Amino acid sequence: MSEKHLISIIGPTGVGKTSLAIAISTQFKAPIISSDSRQFYKEMSIGTAVPTSKELAAAPHHFIQHKSIHEPYSVGDFEKEAMAFLEHYYKENSIAILVGGSGLYTDAVCQGLDYFPKVPIIVRDDLNKRLLKQGLVVLQEELKIVDPISFKNIAIDNPVRVIRALEIYQVSGQPYSSFLNKVKTPRPFKIHTLGIEAPREDLYKRINLRVEHMLAAGLVAEAKLLYPLKSLNALKTVGYKELFSYFNNEIDLKTAIEEIKKNSRRFAKRQSTWNRKKTNVQWVSYKSAFQESMDYLNKNT
Numbered sequence: 001m002s003e004k005h006l007i008s009i010i011g012p013t014g015v016g017k018t019s020l021a022i023a024i025s026t027q028f029k030a031p032i033i034s035s036d037s038r039q040f041y042k043e044m045s046i047g048t049a050v051p052t053s054k055e056l057a058a059a060p061h062h063f064i065q066h067k068s069i070h071e072p073y074s075v076g077d078f079e080k081e082a083m084a085f086l087e088h089y090y091k092e093n094s095i096a097i098l099v100g101g102s103g104l105y106t107d108a109v110c111q112g113l114d115y116f117p118k119v120p121i122i123v124r125d126d127l128n129k130r131l132l133k134q135g136l137v138v139l140q141e142e143l144k145i146v147d148p149i150s151f152k153n154i155a156i157d158n159p160v161r162v163i164r165a166l167e168i169y170q171v172s173g174q175p176y177s178s179f180l181n182k183v184k185t186p187r188p189f190k191i192h193t194l195g196i197e198a199p200r201e202d203l204y205k206r207i208n209l210r211v212e213h214m215l216a217a218g219l220v221a222e223a224k225l226l227y228p229l230k231s232l233n234a235l236k237t238v239g240y241k242e243l244f245s246y247f248n249n250e251i252d253l254k255t256a257i258e259e260i261k262k263n264s265r266r267f268a269k270r271q272s273t274w275n276r277k278k279t280n281v282q283w284v285s286y287k288s289a290f291q292e293s294m295d296y297l298n299k300n301t
Contacts, residue, residue, distance in 0.1 A: 004090045004189035005301045008110055009099040010275050011196035012268035014207040016286050018051055020196060021099040023290045025059035028095045033082055034063045035100030035109060038237055041069045043226060046219045047239035069234040079108040090189065095301060103274040112185050119167045127163045139166060147175035155270055160233050192300060194293050195275055198286040207264045238263045
């Protein structure tokens with residue numbers, strides 16, 4: 001097989017992407033590249049739903065827990081490393097699998113990145129100081145004025161995304177959104193995107209159960225160990241930030257758990273919105289994802 005293929009698996013959190021990736025990997029004897037930006041960090045396991053030791057042993061995985069939360073690691077860094085891996089791998093092989101819930105990181109491999117002006121560190125530091133002093137809502141309102149398109153489309157409750165959009169505007173005088181969707185470098189492989197979908201009620205049940213499993217596995221203890229590092233960007237994520245509020249005596253444990261479930265459901269909704277904007281996706285049901293995927297792949301790879 002001379003043509004190179006990348007099977008990209010997308011879908012909201014908790015829908016079954018890891019299981020499908022492993023099943024397809026076993027079928028094609030292909031490696032799995034993780035594009036889940038929360039699973040890159042070795043200090044974060046339970047709260048990021050890193051594949052179990054059994055799952056990791058079932059298929060070759062890459063870009064999982066290969067970095068420390070103390071190391072800066074951007075989507076640009078990931079794109080370069082993932083593309084270098086694929087370039088080497090495709091010299092003797094034809095099929096690889098990309099899976100993860102971070103749409104920006106998946107798109108970085110499949111489409112390439114948009115290029116933005118360089119931001120002086122003093123600009124970012126100033127915005128982070130304002131975040132601490134004035135709060136996220138003030139920055140959100142500012143973004144709504146200077147870049148309403150980004151305000152509508154980015155994860156507006158994620159301070160990292162808000163600051164990124166504002167810093168680009170401050171440096172360039174142009175909206176962050178104006179730099180998006182430019183012509184990018186074509187990829188030297190054929191991309192097959194499989195999207196797993198589930199009815200909202202079923203998905204939300206799966207998400208709630210997943211949180212319960214994380215708690216049983218020791219999520220509270222893991223978050224407690226990471227609590228002294230709570231200011232790091234990697235830890236400003238669902239599953240940890242709610243427990244940090246509990247440790248701060250801002251909410252009780254029961255409320256923190258309910259917030260994790262609620263925010264996980266909101267995250268899944270944002271993922272679905274992002275994915276639904278994509279074209280050329282082969283949608284499969286979470287109940288029969290492997291069979292439907294193989295029917296499609298056997299005809300197209």
